[in-house]
Amino acid sequence: MLSRKSAWLWLVEKEWRELLVSRAWWVLLVLMGPLVGVSFIGAVRTYAEVSGLGGTAAGVGEALSPLVGVWAPTFSACELVAVFLLPFVAIRLMGGDRQSGALKIESQQGMSAFARVAAKAGVLAVGWIVASAAPLVAILLWKSYGGTLYAPELATIAIGHLLNAGLTIALAAAAASMTEHPSTAAVVTLSVTVGTWIVNFIAAVQGGIWEKVSSYTPTAMVAEFQHGLLRVDMVLIALALVMGGLALAAIWIRIGVALRRRVFESLALSALITIVVTACSLVSASWDLSENRMNSFSEGDEQALLQIHTPLRIEAHLAAEDPRRSDLERKALAKLRRVMPDVRVQYISATSTGLFEQTSPHYGEIWYEMAGRKEMSRVTTAEGVLETIYALAGVAAPAEDEESIFRGHPLAVPPNGAALVFYGIWPTVIIAVGVLLKRRST
Amino acid sequence: MTKSSNTSNNAAALLRIEGITKTFGHTRALSDVSFSIRPGEVLGLIGPNGAGKTTLFECLTGVLPADSGTISRSEKLIPLRDRSSFLFYLPDGITPWPAQSVRWMLDFIVGFFGGPASLRDDVIQRLDLRPLLNSPIGTLSKGQRKRALLAAGLLTPQPVLLADEPFDGLDLRQTREVAQALRTYAASGRTLFLSIHQITDAARVCDRFVLLSGGRVRGEGTVGELSAAASSKHTGESPNGLEEVFLALT
Known part of the structure; x- marks a missing residue:
């Protein structure tokens, strides 16, 4: 057989x-x-x-x-x-x-x-x-x-x-x-x-x-x-x-x-x-x-973020369908999660579109909390998010490295x-x- | 069937089947089916359409789950997963691998199941398959396909081959030739269990018979044994031939 x-x-x-x-x-x-x-x-x-x-x-x-x-x-x-x-x-x-x-x-x-x-x-x-x-x-x-x-x-x-x-x-x-x-x-x-x-x-x-x-x-x-x-x-x-x-x-x-x-x-x-x-x-x-590091911050920023060991809490008052929310996720938070393992993000909104929440005083606010310190920003770009985090953690922002920029x-x-x-x-x-x-x- | 005949069946049995029961919803297709298979015999499973012949074959080989029942060999139960070592079931009315050639199918069966490659040419010759070797299985006529599939079944290594309606689709000459071939392989040690609804075909090729009707075994034995059982049942004259026996017992 x-x-x-x-x-x-x-x-x-x-x-x-x-x-x-x-x-x-x-x-x-x-x-x-x-x-x-x-x-x-x-x-x-x-x-x-x-x-x-x-x-x-x-x-x-x-x-x-x-x-x-x-x-x-x-x-x-x-x-x-x-x-x-x-x-x-x-x-x-x-x-x-x-x-x-x-x-x-x-x-x-x-x-x-x-x-x-x-x-x-x-x-x-x-x-x-x-x-x-x-x-x-x-x-x-x-x-x-x-x-x-x-x-x-x-x-x-x-x-x-x-x-x-x-x-x-x-x-x-x-x-x-x-x-x-x-x-x-x-x-x-x-x-x-x-x-x-x-x-x-x-x-x-x-x-x-x-x-x-x-x-x-x-x-x-x-x-x-x-x-x-x-x-x-x-x-x-x-x-x-x-x-x-x-x-x-x-x-x-x-x-x-x-x-x-x-x-x-x-x-x-x-x-x-x-x-x-x-x-x-x-x-x-x-x-x-990816050759252009499209899913990552610059190497300098990553090194700076690695120095931060304190848990980070982010509370974003943005609705699910708000384009600013997808901007924030794609350009900043997705990259942030890859470097900082202890990041917790919470989205708060009363509606799915956010269209009728624009007049609400807190809508669009993004709150960052680290070791009891809080900071608010409305910026959804990677640079804006990093700036807030560096300020909160007391870490100096790295100098821009011209060499590492993807041309x-x-x-x-x-x-x-x-x-x-x-x-x-x-x-x-x-x-x-x-x-x-x-x-x-x- | 008497207890003494059961004992004599067990003594000579290759396999003993007991209490096979199968229901489909509220329909009982098989009811406490018990009989034995002897080594090297051609055993015929006789019954009208709807008697449960195919269901019995599928339950025996594990192709279909039975509700209950056992198969044993030398008083030892054969678990379901081991049945494929003893039994091979050749279904009726299938066209497996329709785009592949008969030649490939026979090679595949030998290779996949580890069948006797030495038997390949003999099987091809006896079942007159040489002209069909390069034909795709899906293009064969019913009779040609039946012969090709029988060849595949004969090339499997299991000691018992269960063939469902092996003569269906064959003309008279082919039926005789195939019957002769089956008898030859049985004589060389292969045990055959054939489901046949044409009683004349069954009488031509089988040594013993299991009569199945309404999902129950109505008799088991040679024509002589069944005839005696039928005459004792009806206390009249002994029925003449398998057809009469079948009508008397079912």
């Missing part, structure tokens, strides 16, 4: 063959090129214009970073594909065995259900990496234009999108295993995705606990990675959710186990995942891998040849390879 490892490799090979004959995967591959292309071409054109192409005033694009200007929009096509196309590929691979009857045969091998699900998930992940050749082509084109590349930030984006794809695969796997028909699984998968969007919307309107929850939705996670920020809590939570989704799928593909037991096991697993996710959310380590990589070159590559060559090559493989297999 062959070893268990060999049997698993047989299964992996089988799943790979099933992926290769999946039309859904080939459609995903064909569409990935034009979708990445349209994003890349638009981004490069805008980047070139801001950099001075077409008579833009010199100096406008001086601090331009390819991360935000080119790669975030280019890779956003991957997010689109992961949300709207990848679930169907995953459901086809995960649920196909149940539809064809192969599940009844494979389940008699004695291999653990998780090993079987892992084989499928692994093949789907490889399938996603193959599809990711489209953004890789964009990177090569950018390099050929004379653009600069900063590998750590590109790697961070790629990791973010791989985790996002992993979440989609795990979700689709669980849905395909728990439902009888692929169409039901597709509805469930898309419903969960839409559900995360609703959470984001509620968070934007109501703030509070929803804000915390929404920061771990796939959309928010991808946004963080697209800014070059590698947060350990997000990586751990994404991995926990991926493993949880696959484990749930493994519970439900055991068709020979009584329904009641599977329900109990699912509930126990959900409780375990909740505990793990909550524990992971307490991890605060992160790395800003940007402007590139006034149009996206020559990109349209031909993404709209012509890419689909042609994919279709040709698909036809060739089909002929070889028959």
